[in-house]
Amino acid sequence: DPKIIQKPKYLVAVTGSEKILICEQYLGHNAMYWYRQSAKKPLEFMFSYSYQKLMDNQTASSRFQPQSSKKNHLDLQITALKPDDSATYFCASSHLTGAEQFFGPGTRLTVL
Amino acid sequence: GDSVTQTEGPVTVSESESLIINCTYSATSIAYPNLFWYVRYPGEGLQLLLKVITAGQKGSSRGFEATYNKETTSFHLQKASVQESDSAVYYCALDNYAQGLTFGLGTRVSVFP
Numbered sequence: 001d002p003k004i005i006q007k008p009k010y011l012v013a014v015t016g017s018e019k020i021l022i023c024e025q026y027l028g029h030n031a032m033y034w035y036r037q038s039a040k041k042p043l044e045f046m047f048s049y050s051y052q053k054l055m056d057n058q059t060a061s062s063r064f065q066p067q068s069s070k071k072n073h074l075d076l077q078i079t080a081l082k083p084d085d086s087a088t089y090f091c092a093s094s095h096l097t098g099a100e101q102f103f104g105p106g107t108r109l110t111v112l
Numbered sequence: 113g114d115s116v117t118q119t120e121g122p123v124t125v126s127e128s129e130s131l132i133i134n135c136t137y138s139a140t141s142i143a144y145p146n147l148f149w150y151v152r153y154p155g156e157g158l159q160l161l162l163k164v165i166t167a168g169q170k171g172s173s174r175g176f177e178a179t180y181n182k183e184t185t186s187f188h189l190q191k192a193s194v195q196e197s198d199s200a201v202y203y204c205a206l207d208n209y210a211q212g213l214t215f216g217l218g219t220r221v222s223v224f225p
Binding site: 033035040103104 | 150157158159163207209213214217218
């Protein structure tokens with residue numbers, strides 16, 4: 001059974017629209033993260049949450065907003081989408097911040 | 113900021129041959145970061161292959177080895193005899209005790225029978 005679920009697997013959006021990427025983890029972890037991988041670029045850390053509180057934000061744009069409704073959920077809302085936002089977005093979790101991180105399968109977002 | 117540089121792929125190797133993927137790092141915020149190799153097999157998610165948190169130590173898993181060399185700031189991944197099932201994308205990463213990992217670009221390895 002998958003321990004970290006990301007939905008949807010693929011997502012196509014038009015420029016200017018808003019989308020929410022879903023992440024749920026069933027590992028009992030207390031820390032969750034978002035990463036992004038654009039074409040020809042390395043995985044890039046975006047956010048970290050611990051016990052549902054924002055710990056670190058490495059994303060300059062306020063268009064990206066994590067949302068944690070439950071301890072094992074960390075969704076990512078992206079507003080005013082741009083073609084440059086096209087990437088695969090990975091959710092990860094760990095027991096505590098600084099511990100080994102486990103990654104979800106990713107959501108591939110394409111913005112037209 | 114921190115950075116990780118690794119062998120540019122794709123790398124093609126025949127089964128039973130040796131493989132080495134180079135990784136060098138630069139950690140500006142901490143002298144001795146934790147170092148990792150992650151792997152993504154076709155159709156699967158990113159998973160941890162091995163980690164080393166102490167300089168000078170060697171980590172190993174699934175026949176792969178990597179030694180944390182603080183003098184050369186390197187963490188090369190090696191395997192003496194690869195199998196077709198080792199075909200994957202390999203990522204070197206560091207953790208500077210902050211919240212997120214810093215990854216290299218990834219190296220795609222294809223093993224042919």
